[in-house]
Amino acid sequence: MTARFKDRVAAALADPVLKLAIDRTTGNAERKRAAAVADFPQFGAARARGQAIKDHVIAHLDHYLEMFERNATARGTQVHWAADDAEARAIVTNICLAANARRVTRSKSMLGEEIGLPHALADAGIERVETDLAEHIIQLAGEHPSHIIWPAMHRTREQVAELFKTAHQPPPAAEDPATMVQSARRVLREKFLSADVGISGANFLIADTGATCTVTNEGNAELTTTPPRIHIVTAGIEKLVPSTAHAFALLRLLVRSATGGEMTQYTTFHAGPRRTGDADGPEEMHIVLVDNGRTKMLANEFRDMLRCIRCGACMNHCVVYRQIGGHAYGGTYPGPMGSVLTPVLDGLAISRDLPNACTMNGRCAEVCPVGIPLPTLLRAWRRRSWREGLEPAPVRAGIGLWAQFARRPRLYRLATRLGLRVLRLFGRSGWISRLPLARGWTDYRDMPRPAAKSFMDQYRAEQRARK
Amino acid sequence: MTARDRILSAIRATLGPGKPANEIAIEAALLLEPVDTARPALVAPALPDAFAQKAAALGTTIDRVSGMAGVPQAAARYLKAHGLPPRLAMQPTPELSALDWAGITPSPQIAPDEPAALGLALWGIAESGSLVIHSGPGNPILMSFLPLHHIVVLREATLLPYLEDYAARLSPQQVPRNAILITGPSGTTDIEGSYVRGAHGPGFLHVILVSGAG
Numbered sequence: 001m002t003a004r005f006k007d008r009v010a011a012a013l014a015d016p017v018l019k020l021a022i023d024r025t026t027g028n029a030e031r032k033r034a035a036a037v038a039d040f041p042q043f044g045a046a047r048a049r050g051q052a053i054k055d056h057v058i059a060h061l062d063h064y065l066e067m068f069e070r071n072a073t074a075r076g077t078q079v080h081w082a083a084d085d086a087e088a089r090a091i092v093t094n095i096c097l098a099a100n101a102r103r104v105t106r107s108k109s110m111l112g113e114e115i116g117l118p119h120a121l122a123d124a125g126i127e128r129v130e131t132d133l134a135e136h137i138i139q140l141a142g143e144h145p146s147h148i149i150w151p152a153m154h155r156t157r158e159q160v161a162e163l164f165k166t167a168h169q170p171p172p173a174a175e176d177p178a179t180m181v182q183s184a185r186r187v188l189r190e191k192f193l194s195a196d197v198g199i200s201g202a203n204f205l206i207a208d209t210g211a212t213c214t215v216t217n218e219g220n221a222e223l224t225t226t227p228p229r230i231h232i233v234t235a236g237i238e239k240l241v242p243s244t245a246h247a248f249a250l251l252r253l254l255v256r257s258a259t260g261g262e263m264t265q266y267t268t269f270h271a272g273p274r275r276t277g278d279a280d281g282p283e284e285m286h287i288v289l290v291d292n293g294r295t296k297m298l299a300n301e302f303r304d305m306l307r308c309i310r311c312g313a314c315m316n317h318c319v320v321y322r323q324i325g326g327h328a329y330g331g332t333y334p335g336p337m338g339s340v341l342t343p344v345l346d347g348l349a350i351s352r353d354l355p356n357a358c359t360m361n362g363r364c365a366e367v368c369p370v371g372i373p374l375p376t377l378l379r380a381w382r383r384r385s386w387r388e389g390l391e392p393a394p395v396r397a398g399i400g401l402w403a404q405f406a407r408r409p410r411l412y413r414l415a416t417r418l419g420l421r422v423l424r425l426f427g428r429s430g431w432i433s434r435l436p437l438a439r440g441w442t443d444y445r446d447m448p449r450p451a452a453k454s455f456m457d458q459y460r461a462e463q464r465a466r467k
Numbered sequence: 468m469t470a471r472d473r474i475l476s477a478i479r480a481t482l483g484p485g486k487p488a489n490e491i492a493i494e495a496a497l498l499l500e501p502v503d504t505a506r507p508a509l510v511a512p513a514l515p516d517a518f519a520q521k522a523a524a525l526g527t528t529i530d531r532v533s534g535m536a537g538v539p540q541a542a543a544r545y546l547k548a549h550g551l552p553p554r555l556a557m558q559p560t561p562e563l564s565a566l567d568w569a570g571i572t573p574s575p576q577i578a579p580d581e582p583a584a585l586g587l588a589l590w591g592i593a594e595s596g597s598l599v600i601h602s603g604p605g606n607p608i609l610m611s612f613l614p615l616h617h618i619v620v621l622r623e624a625t626l627l628p629y630l631e632d633y634a635a636r637l638s639p640q641q642v643p644r645n646a647i648l649i650t651g652p653s654g655t656t657d658i659e660g661s662y663v664r665g666a667h668g669p670g671f672l673h674v675i676l677v678s679g680a681g
Contacts, residue, residue: 021659028660039507046505053498060491062478071639081471133666134657150657157659177658181666188667193579208639211646219653219668222612226645237474242495244637248630249499252506259656262507263595265525266668267648275644279559279607291470295477 005353008328013444018154022325025153029316032260033367040256050253051371054307057240058298064207064240065289071210075272077285082115088290089120092199092232095286096126099230101196107216107224108132109201110148110310111234111290114332114345117199129191131220133184140167146326148333149258149312154325188220198224198282202235203254203309204247205287211271212287213247215255215264222268231270231282237289238306244269250309253369257311293344301380305340307370314364314374320357323444329354336364336374343381352390355381416454423450502631507594514593514626515676521596525651526664527672534679538620539568541675542585545618546571549671551582556614558586560605563620577613584614588621588649590636591674594629595650598674602645611649617669619649622677 012018037043057064069079082088096104104126106112118139121128130139134152138145140163145151152160161175164183172183200221202212212233214221225231241247255261274281297306315321315335326334331342331351339354355378364374385391391399405412426432427449435442453461468476485491511517519529530541546553557563557573563585564573577584586606588598598619602608611617627633637646653668664670 025660028656042505042507049498049505056494056498059482060485062475062482063485063488063491065475065478074640075642075644081469081474083470083473087470131667132657133655137657150660152657153660155658157661160658177661178663180658181655181663185665185667189579192667209637209642211642217653218655218657218666219612220666222608222647223667226608226612242492242498243634243639245499245631245634246495248634249505251630262521263597263648263650265649265651265653267597267650269642269646270644271642271646272644275603277604278602278644279604280609281602281644289474291474291477295474295481298478299481 005328005330005357008330009324009357012324012328017156017159018325019323021154021156022322024156025147025150026316026322029149029258029260029312033257033313033316034260036256036260036262040252040262043253043256046249046252047369047371050250050309050369051307053241053246053249054309054370057242058238058303058306061237061240061298064242065237067207068205068210068240069289071208072272072287073210075210076275077210077272077287080286080288082288082290082292085115085290085292088115088234088288088292089117091288092117092234093120093124093126095230095232096121096197097124099196101126101230103127103129103191103195104197104199105129105131105192105195105224105228106135107198107200107214107221108135108151109199109234110145110332111201111236112199113145114236115234115290115292117234129188129195131188131192131224132216133181133218133220136184136188137163140164144327144332146334147312147315148310148337154327192220192223193227195224195228197230197232198226198228199232199234200225202233202239202287204241204250205235205239205289206244206247206269207240208243209269209271211244211269213244214268214270215251215266216268217259217265219266221266225268225270225282226280228282230284230286231273233270233285233287234290235287237291237294238308254309254311257313257367257369297344302340302344302377304372305337305344305377307372308337308341309370310337311369313367313369317363317367319359319361319363324357336378337372340374340377340381348381348385348388349390352381352385355379355385413454413456417457420450420452420454424452499631502629506629506631509593509628514628515623515678517593517628518591518596518621518626519676521593522651522674523596525596526654527596527651527674529674529676531676531678533677535562535566535620535622535677538563538675538677539566539571542618543571545616545673546583549616551616554583555618556581556584556610558584558606558610560587562587577607577610579613581614583616583618584610585618585620586610588619589625590633591621591626591676592628592630592633592648593626595648597630597648597650599633600647600649601643603643608645608647611647612668614669615665616671616673617649617652618673618675620675620677623679
């Protein structure tokens with residue numbers, strides 16, 4: 001991956017296959033979500049409730065963490081705490097190494113990606129088998145997820161077929177999704193039953209039962225967590241809910257917002273290891289509670305982001321994401337929610353472009369099922385970047401120059417009039433398709449020719465005409 | 468200082484002294500009231516109809532029979548209709564093994580590539596067409612995930628209207644090791660968002676919905 005955001009964006013925009021792949025998945029997701037919400041007239045009330053539940057938990061986070069720990073421990077789960085990604089990686093790999101694990105199956109977890117678990121397992125010499133179909137695809141391709149719900153959405157069926165032809169023995173007989181899914185089912189089935197450790201994430205941590213709750217559609221999660229001797233869950237500390245009923249209230253929002261379904265095919269609660277007489281299940285269950293920047297967000301202006309339930313609706317509805325896809329963002333989490341989280345996780349100095357890659361059209365906040373004011377949070381990062389002097393000199397100089405005009409209304413209007421004339425010269429056909437110094441804009445889209453007179457001039461003319 | 472201490476003290480430094488636990492519990496309970504304003508209405512007044520409509524919409528097939536005695540015949544019908552041999556992996560639970568399985572060979576063992584397995588749901592949820600299963604001595608979890616065809620017996624008497632009604636039946640200190648709500652056959656939309664059934668779990672989910680007390 002190239003280092004600069006601008007270069008990654010340019011590469012993404014130049015890739016017509018990527019655009020096709022993004023359109024197919026996000027277009028579908030947008031339509032299905034709209035239908036699911038239209039079919040649920042109580043959505044508004046459910047959203048207000050979901051937001052209130054998350055705010056309540058965040059306001060009493062220490063209480064609920066301790067309650068969860070107490071109840072999970074009572075069910076026989078071993079609870080671990082990790083202040084950052086390195087601690088979390090070390091805890092997981094040490095559990096695997098202590099168990100002499102050779103093969104680990106993983107059920108998709110964005111927190112696992114966030115803490116760099118795939119890489120850590122490889123470094124420890126442990127075979128990692130991704131079992132979610134999309135994660136299987138990107139493992140074969142050696143890539144990172146480009147979407148938090150559809151990690152392989154940047155790949156077309158033809159590209160997936162190419163990967164499977166090399167990796168699956170015998171290779172799938174056809175390129176249609178059904179045949180390829182069957183092929184993955186066959187290849188992964190034997191891995192499930194021979195793994196030593198299964199690793200999953202959690203959508204919710206239920207404080208009063210000590211259970212984790214995971215939602216999946218493929219059935220890979222159960223096949224990942226049931227046969228191995230050890231089951232490890234990694235989860236962010238913001239995933240807590242008071243009870244199972246609270247989890248259900250949030251589930252109604254999560255699934256509709258993510259895939260447009262009402263429930264995922266499998267909603268799974270895990271509370272501890274195999275019990276006396278149980279027919280199957282792991283002998284040990286571990287849960288790693290991960291902070292990794294979350295207590296910092298609690299203390300600063302990004303606290304609202306802790307409500308996020310990782311549905312992906314914000315990226316499906318983002319005009320920028322739908323042009324550039326997930327990889328261009330360069331962080332674990334893409335799209336609007338990723339542009340808020342990446343500066344927390346990777347530092348603002350290397351991610352200051354992300355909060356700027358936003359049109360402020362507000363669609364993300366409109367569809368967010370827990371009412372996160374994403375544009376406000378992105379603006380907060382822009383302010384901070386300015387305050388900390390991270391904006392490059394040309395940007396600072398440009399804005400300084402603009403401020404000189406903006407503070408002098410007469411001069412500003414004069415400049416606007418001149419600017420309009422010049423712009424109209426470039427847009428004789430009605431559209432401006434080339435503009436010196438602004439190729440970053442015009443290389444990818446045309447700008448409509450501006451009106452002959454500025455808003456202020458038109459307004460004044462109208463006021464005069466009325467007199 | 469351990470990671471646990473660091474995390475909890477960072478939280479407390481921000482949030483300040485907490486409220487008493489009973490006050491937090493009352494606040495949490497009130498968040499769910501009134502319950503009806505924030506959940507969907509059932510799609511039919513009678514629970515079996517609502518359940519059947521929801522389940523069918525997800526690709527689950529349904530056979531409604533009267534009395535548990537009709538279950539083996541319904542299972543045999545299903546196997547025959549799908550060209551499967553008269554063999555089943557069967558959840559080792561007394562309610563099922565007590566039935567007369569003449570003509571079908573049930574086995575308590577399940578093979579990794581089992582064609583068909585039959586189990587009993589603890590509850591059904593009408594709101595979403597979901598089936599509830601709990602792990603335990605009488606229920607291996609893999610029985611619901613390894614087969615290609617998963618047949619589930621659901622008694623109408625165990626139908627619950629809403630997800631909350633299921634939550635209310637769980638005692639927090641006695642939750643099962645593994646509880647699963649199954650809502651339709653296994654599926655994926657991971658390749659170009661196009662829906663394919665039978666990703667890793669069962670590609671076919673068939674519910675035998677049993678009315679009457681028997």
